[in-house]
Amino acid sequence: MGREDAGKSPVRGSPRRGRYPRGVxxxxxGMVGGGQLARMTHEAGIPLGIRFKLLSDTPQDSAAQVVSDVVIGDYRDLDTLREFARGCDVITFDHEHVPTEHLRxxxxxxxxxxxxxxxxxxxxDKGVMRAKLDAIGVPCPRHRIVSDPQDVAAFAAEGLPEGAEGDGFPVVLKTVRGGYDGKGVWVVDSVEEAAEPFRAGVPVLAEEKVDFVRELAANVVRSPHGQAVAYPVVESRQVNGVCDTVIAPAPDLDEALALKAEQLALTVAKELDVVGHLAVELFQTRDGRIxxxxxxxxxxxxxxxxxxxxxxxxxxxxxxAVLDLPLGDPRPRAKWTVMVNVLGGDYPDMYSAYLHCMARDxxxxxxxxxxxVKPGRKVGHVNTYGDDLDDVLERARHAAGYLRGTITE
Amino acid sequence: MGREDAGKSPVRGSPRRGRYPRGVxxxxxGMVGGGQLARMTHEAGIPLGIRFKLLSDTPQDSAAQVVSDVVIGDYRDLDTLREFARGCDVITFDHEHVPTEHLRxxxxxxxxxxxxxxxxxxxxDKGVMRAKLDAIGVPCPRHRIVSDPQDVAAFAAEGLPEGAEGDGFPVVLKTVRGGYDGKGVWVVDSVEEAAEPFRAGVPVLAEEKVDFVRELAANVVRSPHGQAVAYPVVESRQVNGVCDTVIAPAPDLDEALALKAEQLALTVAKELDVVGHLAVELFQTRDGRIxxxxxxxxxxxxxxxxxxxxxxxxxxxxxxAVLDLPLGDPRPRAKWTVMVNVLGGDYPDMYSAYLHCMARDxxxxxxxxxxxVKPGRKVGHVNTYGDDLDDVLERARHAAGYLRGTITE
Structure with a gap:
């Protein structure tokens, strides 16, 4: 690894050195997965002077379009992973789908x-996650692995306050593996509706439907030697289970609660021995908990x-973090920053809309x-920043809406 | 070209489309030249969603290491340029060395x-440049194309104020083509010293040695449809003819002079029909001219x-600009920003110094x-920003010096 070797020798022997000048x-x-996260990681790696190698499913993937050193292959195949890893000092990920046994x-x-x-x-694995968070005392929604719809009904009833009427539904059901952006998640109102999630034959986790006022995210980065930094806690707004808007920092967030959320994320990073970026998605409940x-x-x-x-x-x-380099300052550069995702609309070519957005702002x-571009697919995002949150929000929403085609003037 | 076609058809027929998803x-x-300017242009192009194609001398060039779509070839060869250009909507440059007739x-x-x-x-061509700037009334140092050392002596004498003693030396001599970073430039103190620049057989431009208090740069960007933006005027400090430090904005610059410098750069961009970024390097004279x-x-x-x-x-x-897209806001994000170039020192591996700099700041x-890394070669730069110029300068200088090895603690 880079850090340990640094300073020992001016030239590190490595089979990949032929690609680069001698002294470098x-x-x-090495990043596994060719999505937009890998694309933006490569962008960030260029000024750092590191070399970036990508394992991508296809040459058309988002990151594969812009990275020089791309291996096309299937991350589910151990031989492919091994061959890819041979040229890398460290392996990290654009997604969570590489089988655990391959990583081992x-x-x-x-x-x-x-x-x-x-x-x-x-x-x-959401089941493993919940068990671990329980063990280290991190607050979660009430939850239990459930075996069938009747078990779901039992879980729902357990949540009723003593003496209350009703069946305890709705309940949230999640497959423990493979879900993202609302996929693999169901909100069910009855024992009949609870049948669907079990059809895939994957273990199912039941969770209380939290009465939240909003969603927050506490993002931290941790390095192997234990340095960690916390970004300001943000508000995250979802539409149809997909992240739509992020406001940094979360408006009107009580300072003590913000600190609690940051501490919680740092605790999770440490206790789970996370290296790299960790996003902790949080519910802020009506009664002031996270x-x-x-x-x-x-x-x-x-x-x-x-x-x-x-x-x-x-x-x-x-x-x-993954190179065990000292971490950079996570503090904000503006009073408010807003991110809005750009989703695909009906029109496949965004270029003229993009030109309009640049001219407007x-x-x-x-x-x-x-x-x-496919309807509803994340194809980009816009960021705006400034001192006036209303203005910053309006500009980001307008641009994202115009690019999608839902705003036409 | 992208702009003209945009909005007319969702799919533009082009031989290069196979590299990318259908709707994109x-x-x-296309950028000619694989140096750091192309590397950083690619970095900036990734979020813009444009596709970047590079013509590079070797696969080890700075930009070739990080760009996916690289053609290795010689920009002096017209067939190579033509083949490269076939896949591009527009051609731009990392350097000025492509022969004018090939561009035509x-x-x-x-x-x-x-x-x-x-x-x-x-x-x-500095001779063409001076003639044009004279014609449009932009102030330049006194200058003339000279034919031999005796002609240089005559040029020097012409600069003497009436009745003054002496021979008018020193004089600055420049080959009209091919110079950069102090190469192709001589400051000569006598007719004997004036022989050297003529040895290459290239036309030589003589210029007065300007009594300047500092160097400034006025940077503007202009698009084909005539939109232009001006960055704040900066102070540029050279060491041994190579840019060392840039301070943005130039400290203690009279507002009227700053405006004059911006206007001058915008005029040059317009009158010379520049498209893209234009840097106008300026002398601020002791008597308050630029x-x-x-x-x-x-x-x-x-x-x-x-x-x-x-x-x-x-x-x-x-x-x-080169895509004729609306230009972005050139205003500063911080009160002061300082750039210091990182030059190579004696030690070829900068990685451990780099780690130290990250930890310190x-x-x-x-x-x-x-x-x-070669002694004196530009291998990177550092930027710092903040409210306190002394602090911002010290941090940038320390980091650049530490990376070079001239500061060891």
């Missing part, structure tokens, strides 16, 4: 995997605002992912 | 070349501070170019 000995970060095999080969499999399993909704151990949509709104972006800090920061 | 119709920017041939083929040959020749030293029609070292210090960087605005923005 900066490490190679890479570690056994001596490749640093960051975050490691023992940490990453908590972002891969409960953990989900964990993600990679750069995360709730941190895209940092690209234009923080001194060091989540992508730059993720790279620094010269301060707008557009981030396009090079992805095929 | 963003244009291809590409234009005759129907490829937009930005800046075009009629503009670019002013950045390629005189044009050099022009560069591409992203420029004096604009590297914009990557972290301006709302829109010079690289993003250069891309937007979590706000530091490091930009490494992936280049082989």
């Amino acid at each position: 000995t900066f490490p190679v970060v 095999a890479l570690e056994a080969d001596g490749i640093p995997v960051r975050p490691g499999p023992d940490a990453l399993v908590h972002a891969q 409960l953990v909704n989900e964990l993600a151990m990679r750069p995360h949509n709730s941190g895209h605002w940092t690209m234009d709104g923080a001194i060091t972006s989540q992508f730059a800090n993720h790279v620094r 010269p301060q707008l920061k557009i981030h396009m992912y090079g992805k095929d | 119709t963003f244009p291809v920017v 041939a590409l234009e005759a083929d129907g490829i937009p070349v930005r800046p075009g040959p009629d503009a670019l020749v002013h950045a390629q 005189l044009v030293n050099e022009l560069a029609m591409r992203p420029h070292n004096s604009g590297h501070w914009t990557m972290d210090g301006a709302i829109t960087s010079q690289f993003a605005n250069h891309v937007r 979590p706000q530091l923005k490091i930009h490494m170019y992936g280049k082989d």
Whole structure:
């Protein structure tokens, strides 16, 4: 690994050195997955002078379009992963889908995997995650692994306050693996509706439907030697289960609650031995508590605002963390930063809309992912920042809506 | 070209489309030259969603290390340029060395070349530049094309104030083509010393040695439809003819003089029909005038501070300009931003020094170019920003000095 070797020798022997000038000995970060998170990690890695290697499903993937050193292959195949890892100083991820046993095999080969499999399993398996958070005393919604619809009904009834009427529904059901952006999640109102989630044959987690006032995200970055930094807690607004708007910092958030959320995320990072960026998605309840909704151990949509709104972006800090480099300052550069996702609309070519948005708002920061436009698909995001939250929100929403085609003037 | 086609058809027929998903119709920017300017232009192009194609001398060049779509070839060869240009919507440049006649041939083929040959020749040939600036009334140092050392002596004598003693030396001599970073420039004190510049057989320009208090740079970006934006005027400090430090904005610069410098740069951009980024290097004289030293029609070292210090960087605005997209806001994001170049020192591996700099200053923005470290070679730059200029300067200088090895604690 880079850090340990640094300073010992001016030239590190490595089979990949032929690609680069002789004196350049900066490490190679291998990222598995060719989505927009890898695309933006490469962007952040260029000024850092690191070398970035990508394992991508296809040459058309978002990141594969812009990265020089791309291996096309299937991350579910251990031989492919091993071959890819041979040229890397460290392996990290654009997604959580690499099988845990493959990560263990890479570690056994001596490749640093960051975050490691023992940490990453908590972002891969919601059952494991809930059990661990319970064990370390981190507040979560009431939850239980359930075996069938009757068990769901029992779980629902257990949640009724003593003496209350009713059946305790609605209940949230989640497959423990494979869900994202609202997929693999059901809100069920009755025992009949509870049948669907069990059809995939994957273990199902039942959770109380939390009476939340809003969703927050506490994002932190942690390095192998234990340095950690916390970004300001943000408000995250979802539409149809997909992240729509992120406001940094979360408006009107009680200072003590913000601190509690940051501390909670730092605790989770430490106790789960996370390396890299950790997003802790939170519910802020009507009665003033915070409960953990989900964990993600990679750069995360709730941190895209940092690209234009923080001194060091989540992508730059993720790279620094996985290389065990000192972390960059996570503080905001503006009073308010707003991120709104750009979803695909009905019209496949966004270029003329994009031109219009640039002309309307010269301060707008557009981030396009090079992805095929499909209705509802995340194809980019916009960031705006400034002193007036209403203005900053309006500008971001207008641009995202115009790009999608839902706003036409 | 992208703009003209935008909105007419959701799918633009182009031979390069196989590399990208079907619905993605963003244009291809071809950049000639694989140096750090191309590397940073690619970095800026990623969020814009444009596609970037590079013509590079070798696969090890700074930009070739990080760009996906690279053609290795010689920019002096017209067939190579033509083949490269076939896949591009517009051609732009990392350097000024492409022969003017080749640019005209590409234009005759129907490829937009930005800046075009009629503009670019002013950045390629200092004799043409001086003649044009004279014609449009832009103040320059006294100058004349000289034919031999005796002619230099005559030029020197012409500069003596009436009745003054002496021979009028020193005089600055420049070859009209091929110089950069102090190369191709001589300050001569006598007719004997004036022999050297003529040895290359290239026309030589003589210029008065200006009694300047400091050097400034006025950077502007202009698009084909005539939109233009001006960055704040900066102070540029050279060491041994190489840019060392840039301070944005230039400290203690009289507001009227700053405005005059901006207007001058905008005038040059318009009159020379520049498209893209234009750097106008200026002398601020002891008697309060500004005189044009050099022009560069591409992203420029004096604009590297914009990557972290301006709302829109010079690289993003250069891309937007050559695509005739609306330009981004050039205003500063901080009270002071300082850029210091990182030059190579004696030790070829900068990685451990880099780690130290990150640990010392979590706000530091490091930009490494992936280049082989050689003594005195530009291998990166650092940016710092903040409210206190002394602090911002000290942090940038310390980091650059530590990376070079001239500061060891």
